[in-house]
Amino acid sequence: MYTFKPEPIELVEVGPRDGLQNEPDIVATVDKLALIGDMLGYGARRLEVASFVHPQRVPQMADAEAVIAALPDRADATYIGLVLNKRGVMRALATRENGRRGIDQVGCVIVASDTFGQKNQGQTIAEGIAENRAMLRFAKAEGMRAQVTISAAFGCPFEGAVEPATVLRIAEELAAEGPEEIALADTIGVGTPAQVGSLFERLGKLLDGRIPMRCHFHNTRGTGIANAWAAYQSGVRIFDASLGGLGGCPFAPKATGNIATEDLIYMMEGSGVATGIDLDAAIAANHRFAEVLGRELPSMVARAA
Amino acid sequence: MYTFKPEPIELVEVGPRDGLQNEPDIVATVDKLALIGDMLGYGARRLEVASFVHPQRVPQMADAEAVIAALPDRADATYIGLVLNKRGVMRALATRENGRRGIDQVGCVIVASDTFGQKNQGQTIAEGIAENRAMLRFAKAEGMRAQVTISAAFGCPFEGAVEPATVLRIAEELAAEGPEEIALADTIGVGTPAQVGSLFERLGKLLDGRIPMRCHFHNTRGTGIANAWAAYQSGVRIFDASLGGLGGCPFAPKATGNIATEDLIYMMEGSGVATGIDLDAAIAANHRFAEVLGRELPSMVARAA
Numbered sequence: 001m002y003t004f005k006p007e008p009i010e011l012v013e014v015g016p017r018d019g020l021q022n023e024p025d026i027v028a029t030v031d032k033l034a035l036i037g038d039m040l041g042y043g044a045r046r047l048e049v050a051s052f053v054h055p056q057r058v059p060q061m062a063d064a065e066a067v068i069a070a071l072p073d074r075a076d077a078t079y080i081g082l083v084l085n086k087r088g089v090m091r092a093l094a095t096r097e098n099g100r101r102g103i104d105q106v107g108c109v110i111v112a113s114d115t116f117g118q119k120n121q122g123q124t125i126a127e128g129i130a131e132n133r134a135m136l137r138f139a140k141a142e143g144m145r146a147q148v149t150i151s152a153a154f155g156c157p158f159e160g161a162v163e164p165a166t167v168l169r170i171a172e173e174l175a176a177e178g179p180e181e182i183a184l185a186d187t188i189g190v191g192t193p194a195q196v197g198s199l200f201e202r203l204g205k206l207l208d209g210r211i212p213m214r215c216h217f218h219n220t221r222g223t224g225i226a227n228a229w230a231a232y233q234s235g236v237r238i239f240d241a242s243l244g245g246l247g248g249c250p251f252a253p254k255a256t257g258n259i260a261t262e263d264l265i266y267m268m269e270g271s272g273v274a275t276g277i278d279l280d281a282a283i284a285a286n287h288r289f290a291e292v293l294g295r296e297l298p299s300m301v302a303r304a305a
Numbered sequence: 306m307y308t309f310k311p312e313p314i315e316l317v318e319v320g321p322r323d324g325l326q327n328e329p330d331i332v333a334t335v336d337k338l339a340l341i342g343d344m345l346g347y348g349a350r351r352l353e354v355a356s357f358v359h360p361q362r363v364p365q366m367a368d369a370e371a372v373i374a375a376l377p378d379r380a381d382a383t384y385i386g387l388v389l390n391k392r393g394v395m396r397a398l399a400t401r402e403n404g405r406r407g408i409d410q411v412g413c414v415i416v417a418s419d420t421f422g423q424k425n426q427g428q429t430i431a432e433g434i435a436e437n438r439a440m441l442r443f444a445k446a447e448g449m450r451a452q453v454t455i456s457a458a459f460g461c462p463f464e465g466a467v468e469p470a471t472v473l474r475i476a477e478e479l480a481a482e483g484p485e486e487i488a489l490a491d492t493i494g495v496g497t498p499a500q501v502g503s504l505f506e507r508l509g510k511l512l513d514g515r516i517p518m519r520c521h522f523h524n525t526r527g528t529g530i531a532n533a534w535a536a537y538q539s540g541v542r543i544f545d546a547s548l549g550g551l552g553g554c555p556f557a558p559k560a561t562g563n564i565a566t567e568d569l570i571y572m573m574e575g576s577g578v579a580t581g582i583d584l585d586a587a588i589a590a591n592h593r594f595a596e597v598l599g600r601e602l603p604s605m606v607a608r609a610a
Contacts (some may be wrong), residue, residue: 002502002539063478189609191574193534197307221573221604222524222568226531229498234307256605263527270528271499300561301529304494 003233008274011261012214015046016067017051017082018258019246021060022072023293029063033070033217038285040077041245044261045278048107048240051082052091052135053249065095071100082107084121085131088137089146103154105145108132111187112167113156120151125166132141136177148174149216152185153199164199168206181212186227189220190257193230200234216240216287217259218247220296224259225267232273239264244286245299260299262286280305313579315518315543316566318349321372322356322387323563324551326365330461334368336597338375343590344548345382345505348582349566353412353545356387357396367448370400378406383450387412389426390436392445394451410450410485413437417472418461425456430471433480441482451481458504459496460490469504471509486517486543491532492524494561498535498600505539519543522564524550529564532573536577537586544569549591549602565604567591585610 003040016036027035039047049071055062064081071079081092081103095102105254111117112127118126123184131150139146150173153167164213184199203213215226215231215238226238247257264275279301286302298302321341333342344352348372354376360367369386371379376384386397386408393411400407404405416422422433429595437453443450458472476487489504503522506520520536520543522529533544546569552562591607601608 002499002506004499004502182363190575192572193531194307194309194311194576194578197309201307219527219605220609221571222530222565223572225527226498226534226572229531229534230307243404256609259528266526267497267528267531270495270497273499300524302560305527 002247004271006272007237008276009232009268010046010300011044011047011156011264011275011277012046012080012238013215013243013261014048014240014258015039015246015261017048017061018240019242020053021051021058022247024058026060027292029066029070031232032063032067032087035285035292036067036071037245038288040072040074042285045076045276046078046080048080048082052088053082053084065091065128066079067104068095069100078104082104082106082109083135084109086123086135086138089144090137093142096215103141104146105147106135106148108179109151110148110174111151111172112123112162113159114154115150115158116156119158125170129170130247132174133177135178138176140178145216146246147183147214149183149185149214151185151187154186154195155188155190164202167199168202171203171206173285175207175211179211181214182207182218183214183240185216185240186218189218189224191227192223193226196227197230198233200231200236204235213240214238218256219245219259220256224262228259228264229267232268243282244283244289244299244302246297248298257298260297260301262299262301266301307390309529309576311577312542313349313571313581314537316349316561316564316569316580317351317353317385317543318548318583319353319521319563319564320549320551321543322366322480323545324547326356326363327525327552328365331365331476332492332597334371334375337368337372338591339591340594341376342378343593345377345379347586347590350381351383351385352583353385353387357393358387360524370396371558373400373407374405376406383409385410388440388586389414389416391440391443394440394447395451398447410452411444413440413451413453413484414456415453415475416456417467417475418457418464418598420463421457421461424463430475434475437479438482440478441484445483452485452488452519454488454490454519456490459491459500460493462493469507472504476508476511480512480516481565484516486519487512488521488545489521490521491523494523494529497528498530498531501532502535502539505536505541509540515585517543518546521545523552523561524564525561530568533564533569534572536537537573540563548587549604549607551602553603562603565602565606567604571606585590
């Protein structure tokens, strides 16, 4: 038989953060909350709900605290806030003050490219390692769950190829801080299945079951779903995706979105892999949110439905 | 290392036939020939250039003989004509009369579903087997190269699931006639990688290296490129694709196209698999033909370029 172990996967629904951050029109807080409610409704149990970045840099996330304050207080949900520095972790911690539910887990980010890292968050790789290690330590000391994503792990828009050894060295440094998981992200959607399968296999050997792996793909060059399959084949069981493939920018057609939750779920369930997601409910949620944005979303499965 | 053998593949460019047949506006013969010239230019060496069907059923193919008469007489190219019956084979043979180059190879088609087969070409599976065996015998007897595609091999729009055993039984019957290759086609784009990988692995064992396998995917539910990767992993080395992902119908958004040549080539070359295709030239050809049709084509790679 075609080599394949049908083990369940976990979806991390990143639509509310990575999906929305490039939308040129500000989505109302109430619409974000309705979207998150729909996502819980179709079975998403871990959701990237906001990022703690400066509102001048990402205006779409200016209402992060307002969104978080109104999240349903569900015991079975994990809400992730993206953080780029210690100040972000402090904002995440502040959402829990005065007995409020707030953020459950922070998602740290390091870029596997000096040039891209400096442009994106003012850090070389070495500075990013130091900052992320400090953030992970600080979060844990304060009782905040924390994980980390290595961004541009399969290619950099400025430097081109990214050496697997560079990514693995970063992962090894971060692993020393015991994050809940380490993700590799194909931020610009250049990865291919052989590359993805190989790098996750090497990461899996490095982490040796001590720390779970997560993957994050964009479909910029049509390889996103194939890369997700290759990651699955190399032992990844946690997958980022965004409803509808949100994450593109309607004014920049080349900035395409995350892989679509519906397409990932269709591919996985159709391959015998349990996801815990109700695909029909996700498609219905896609169509509701498409009305909010006033345009069709990229998911192929939702279009075929 | 992630299990992976970098062996070269062959592209079968199906844009001129499967890509165009659903276009509502008739593409001028001269534009079809320019498209085929572009495809030869980017390195395609086997091309499905026309189908021999009744012009009332597929008006876009009414100029089949005119297109074929004007094809470049290149020794390194193989021109395929699609045939659904013996009359089609006779039309293919007629293109070679009077010393003309004409069609090099006929592509026969059988549908792996009684209901779909009856609607598409008025044949049950049993009737299709008999007809295709007769066509293969007739073509060979007349000195015409011939191969065959098993359509709806991964699902039927009317009957739903298609049993792998049904597909394999059809393949076994057809193999007895010694076609140059046997293809499995996901005509409606419902297949998933585990299903594709498993069925091609079983077909490979059945054919045991005697007859090469070819695959044909549509990206209707976003799985097309992932399915191509799974097929590669199961030993398939011949891939149908159409420039730009042609094959959708602009008036029926749910009828999405073949996997895009550019996206397949990007994925394969980026995985270390040689294709013989010049990707930049294919993207340029996409942009030229998009001008002919007056709309952007679905290929993600061409959009990202």
